[in-house]
Amino acid sequence: MRRLILLLPLALLAGCTCARGPDAADAGACVCPAPEASATPSDTVKPTARTEPTTEKPHVHPLAVCPAEGRLPLDVAQEAFDKQDYEKALSCAAQAAALSPSDVIAHTERANALAQLERYDEAVLAYARALAIDPDSLDALAGAAHFYVVLQPSTRELDELGSNYAERGFELATSQRDEEFAITFARLSAMGFNDIGQSYDALERADWVLERAKNDPEALYERAVALFELCRFKEAKAAFTRLLDDTERAAWAHHHLGLVLEREGKQEEADKHFVKARALDAESFPSPVLISSADFRKELDAAIAALPADMRKDLSGVPVEVEDLPQEVDLTSGDPPLSPTILGLFRGTPLAETCELEPGMKPGSPCRSIALYRKNLARAVKTRDELVEQIRVTLLHEVGHLRGEDDSELAARGLE
Numbered sequence: 001m002r003r004l005i006l007l008l009p010l011a012l013l014a015g016c017t018c019a020r021g022p023d024a025a026d027a028g029a030c031v032c033p034a035p036e037a038s039a040t041p042s043d044t045v046k047p048t049a050r051t052e053p054t055t056e057k058p059h060v061h062p063l064a065v066c067p068a069e070g071r072l073p074l075d076v077a078q079e080a081f082d083k084q085d086y087e088k089a090l091s092c093a094a095q096a097a098a099l100s101p102s103d104v105i106a107h108t109e110r111a112n113a114l115a116q117l118e119r120y121d122e123a124v125l126a127y128a129r130a131l132a133i134d135p136d137s138l139d140a141l142a143g144a145a146h147f148y149v150v151l152q153p154s155t156r157e158l159d160e161l162g163s164n165y166a167e168r169g170f171e172l173a174t175s176q177r178d179e180e181f182a183i184t185f186a187r188l189s190a191m192g193f194n195d196i197g198q199s200y201d202a203l204e205r206a207d208w209v210l211e212r213a214k215n216d217p218e219a220l221y222e223r224a225v226a227l228f229e230l231c232r233f234k235e236a237k238a239a240f241t242r243l244l245d246d247t248e249r250a251a252w253a254h255h256h257l258g259l260v261l262e263r264e265g266k267q268e269e270a271d272k273h274f275v276k277a278r279a280l281d282a283e284s285f286p287s288p289v290l291i292s293s294a295d296f297r298k299e300l301d302a303a304i305a306a307l308p309a310d311m312r313k314d315l316s317g318v319p320v321e322v323e324d325l326p327q328e329v330d331l332t333s334g335d336p337p338l339s340p341t342i343l344g345l346f347r348g349t350p351l352a353e354t355c356e357l358e359p360g361m362k363p364g365s366p367c368r369s370i371a372l373y374r375k376n377l378a379r380a381v382k383t384r385d386e387l388v389e390q391i392r393v394t395l396l397h398e399v400g401h402l403r404g405e406d407d408s409e410l411a412a413r414g415l416e
Contacts, residue, residue: 066092073099077109081116089113104134108143115147123147138181141169145188154195156411163192170205183209183216190222199229200336221249224256231328231337233260251280259340262375263325288378289387296322296374296391303392311399314351318402319369320395326373343380344372344394350404370398 064087066073077092090113096106111126127147130140148162170185186205193202203226209219224239237260243253258273277285291299300322304315330345331338338345348368349355355367372394381387397415410416 063091063094064088066095068092068095072096074103074106074109077106077113081109081113084116086113086116090117102133104130104137104140107133108137108140111140111147112143115143115151120152136172138169138173138176138178141165141172142181142184142188145169145185145192149188149192149195156196156416159192159195163189163196163198166192179212183212187216187218187222190219190226194222194225194229197229197336197339199226202226203230217243217246217249221246221252224253228256228260229337229339231331231340233263236260251277251284254280255285263328263340286382288375289381289384290375290378291384291387293322293324293374296372299388299391300372300395303388303395306392307395307399314399314402315370317366317368319366321369321371323371323373324375326371326376330371341376341379342373343377343390344370344398346370346398346401351402352404368402370395370402372398 066076067088068076073092074096077089077096080086080088080092090110093106093110093113097103097110100106107126107130111123111130114120114123114126127140127144130137131144134140145162145165148158149166150162152158152162166185166188170182170189173179173182173185186209190202190205190209193199193205202222206219206223206226209216210223213219220239221243224236224243227233227239228236237257240253240256240260243249244257246253254273254277258270258277261267261270261273274285278287300320304312304320307315326338326340326342326345330347331340331342346368347370348366351368372391377387377390377394381390393415397410400410400413400415405413407416
């Protein structure tokens, strides 16, 4: 009702459409001419009849009654969650939150159960509510970080959000000397940092965990990934070899070992690891859509021909090359290095800047060029149609760099 009362004076003033009178005694008054009398009673505006909304109600998930049996619902919720009985955990956490609306742990347990039940939209709101109650709750921060880094599809925005929660939790836990929580947050930070390409930070957090838990499998894996992304291939090879007996991470270890061996020119040995990774996890590692260099060139030429005229003009004199894999000199030309799995690369300075050869480039080389990487693109897709589309998108991304756009600007245009 208060909202209606507050809106009423605004509604009355809204009917006054004249300008303020310059001679008004009250500077805040609005001077309006008196309304003309209605010609007939039928000119009177009739109130609009109230209509009921016609939209359907969202699907309701009725919860079972929490079987607390004299125990605290929150205790039952936590016990059920540990036993992976997430429906029971949800019903009891919901009851605990209803009984104690300001209990951050109750809301966190409810969010955790919703997340495990893949009721993600509700989980988002539940974590937000828990953190609104207590932004410094280690339990809520850990739950939210795990939700965004581990359970949600990997996108830059979600990974950054999860990393932010993890880093905040890490800082709080270390300041409170809560090592168990700090290790949890450091693991999550390492995952999130690797996902958003901050490999130095990922390596730092993984090493921090391993100083305290030297055989922590998640930290060992994230450390191996960070070393690979930093182009420290010899160290990465040793780190992934250590993980081959880890059943949960063996497929990823085989895949990365294949990538390292492929870069070493040991294709036959690399293929054995790729096959093993596919056998262990066919969904994550489908067969690559590897077409011949000649066919790839045809698809790339078709993508160039389909560009708008202004883009084709900008590409005039800029070679667009097909390469199997990125050269190490290109990957390590900056700090931090580029990921070995990049799909394409623009070399040189943008069009608006002076065209000069970069250090290490041979005299006579073009000062600007674009490369698309056939094998990396083949592993990034599942079908020929997807490959054709990814060639187009990668080309547009690199043309964006040619025109002076950075990665954040390109990501904002959907060309991440």
